[in-house]
Amino acid sequence: MRAPWAADPARTRGRVHVEPPAAERTEFGRDRDRIIHSAAFRRLEYKTQVFVNHEGDLFRTRLTHSIEVAQIARSIARALGADEDLTEAIALAHDLGHTPFGHAGQDALNECMAPHGGFEHNLQSLRVVDLLEERYGGFDGLNLTYETREGILKHCSPANARVLGALGERFLTQHQPTLEAQIANLADEIAYNNHDVDDGLRSELIEFAQLRTVPLYAEHEAMALAQYAGISGRRLVHETIRRMINSLIVDLIETTRARLREHAPQTVEEVRSAPPLVGFSPSMQARSQALKAFLLHALYRHYRVVRMTTKARRIIADLFSAFESEPRLLPSQYQDRAQTQGLARTIADYIAGMTDRYAIREHRRLFDIEAA
Numbered sequence: 001m002r003a004p005w006a007a008d009p010a011r012t013r014g015r016v017h018v019e020p021p022a023a024e025r026t027e028f029g030r031d032r033d034r035i036i037h038s039a040a041f042r043r044l045e046y047k048t049q050v051f052v053n054h055e056g057d058l059f060r061t062r063l064t065h066s067i068e069v070a071q072i073a074r075s076i077a078r079a080l081g082a083d084e085d086l087t088e089a090i091a092l093a094h095d096l097g098h099t100p101f102g103h104a105g106q107d108a109l110n111e112c113m114a115p116h117g118g119f120e121h122n123l124q125s126l127r128v129v130d131l132l133e134e135r136y137g138g139f140d141g142l143n144l145t146y147e148t149r150e151g152i153l154k155h156c157s158p159a160n161a162r163v164l165g166a167l168g169e170r171f172l173t174q175h176q177p178t179l180e181a182q183i184a185n186l187a188d189e190i191a192y193n194n195h196d197v198d199d200g201l202r203s204e205l206i207e208f209a210q211l212r213t214v215p216l217y218a219e220h221e222a223m224a225l226a227q228y229a230g231i232s233g234r235r236l237v238h239e240t241i242r243r244m245i246n247s248l249i250v251d252l253i254e255t256t257r258a259r260l261r262e263h264a265p266q267t268v269e270e271v272r273s274a275p276p277l278v279g280f281s282p283s284m285q286a287r288s289q290a291l292k293a294f295l296l297h298a299l300y301r302h303y304r305v306v307r308m309t310t311k312a313r314r315i316i317a318d319l320f321s322a323f324e325s326e327p328r329l330l331p332s333q334y335q336d337r338a339q340t341q342g343l344a345r346t347i348a349d350y351i352a353g354m355t356d357r358y359a360i361r362e363h364r365r366l367f368d369i370e371a372a
């Protein structure tokens, strides 16, 4: 039975362009399917999570990250009785607006766009599904339901919220999104903390000795060794990480259940006006935070990662200024789009849509005299 606070696809706030209901699928299931079939979703395969795409074949990309987020989010949604399709749709779409080169790319593009309203990847994800996908005869974008779009827009500055109408309102009134969106948001955090530990070890940028200073890792490694005394290397890493993911998920489910009992929301609207209901217990929150802080210091600020991200920032900045000073360098469909969307926003859309390797190639084409 559907929980009273769960989002109900039969009672969605609907789509901007009215469409007849889908046969054999819920409205949120249809959203998920549209996201999977979008071009932006396929591009995630060649976009950086932490490591630039050509660094190695085993590292996470935005695509595998999004799939891991969806897996974790679905498990949580099912246990709690939330709408699985909506949770999955939000999880799969949450990074569609990410630039090439991960956060470095986003920061660089945001700097370039500072005089033109800035660049936020959450807002860009929404722009992708509302406007930039060109697939349907009757409308631009994917025409997703309100609830999926609400979930995709995780953060938003007050200035941007004001121009978004109903969708932006919650950032001004401090309301929450659906429980499904809250689940997808924390599933994102569980996924990246854990897979970045894995990728960090794989790349040898972080060492076991360092990681063992992080309580969450040390406890779960001890649990893995208690069960399989002789294991080491990749096997030990995986046995540790699967236990960490499991503990985080179980803690999140139990904590959220308790909050749902306490606040007893009877409708989605009551979820929206309650405090955040999905979360970790205080002790798990502290341990997860400590792991995050460790990764920031040991991995994301590792000099080899910084070298990579510095190059990436330069590529984005070079591309932006080249197109801005000479718009005729843009592919013709973007020159046309600039007439209605403005030049700077069009350049940002073009750059944000690039994969890592496309951006590197485009940079070579524009700056290397011998490149074709």
Ligand code: MG
Pocket (backbone or CB within 6 Å): 065, 069, 094, 095, 188
């Ligand atoms: Mg993410």
